[in-house]
Amino acid sequence: MNINNIFQKIIKKKIPSEIVYQNKKITAFKDISPKAPIHILIVPNKFIKNLNYINKKNICILSEMLYTSIKIAKKKKIHKSGYRIIINCNKNGCQKIPYLHIHLIGGKKLNNF
Structure with a gap:
């Protein structure tokens, strides 16, 4: 990996x-600019833009990322609330870093959009 x-x-x-979770396929870590009390980024360890x-x-990586999101939501006790x-994609989708990632956000009432 470069x-x-x-x-x-x-x-x-x-x-x-x-880092809140890591295995051979993915890594999850706290966002440095959180939008809520819980804001975790889940990324594949192998680069996907x-x-x-x-x-x-590589479609199986999405399942791994989503399943990890659920596990972290349960661990952080936001799965019931x-x-x-x-997942943002490209400039108009507000993707700031060109690397596939999931934002897991919770811990408060979120605004509708």
Whole structure:
């Protein structure tokens, strides 16, 4: 893995981050600019630029990421009160970092949009 992206640096522990879960396929860590009391980013350990790059060979990573989101929501005790999962894609979708990631947000009443 060429370490040139902040998420890749976090995965490889080249920069400090509060990792809440990591396995061979994915890493989950606290967002440095949280939008709610619980704001976790879930990323694949193997680089995928965005949702448009999901294909038959790597589709299983989405299941792993979503399942991990559920596990973290339960661990953080927001699974009953509610939470939001967001995947931004490209500029108009507000994707700021060109690396596929899920935002798990909760811990308070979220605004409608």
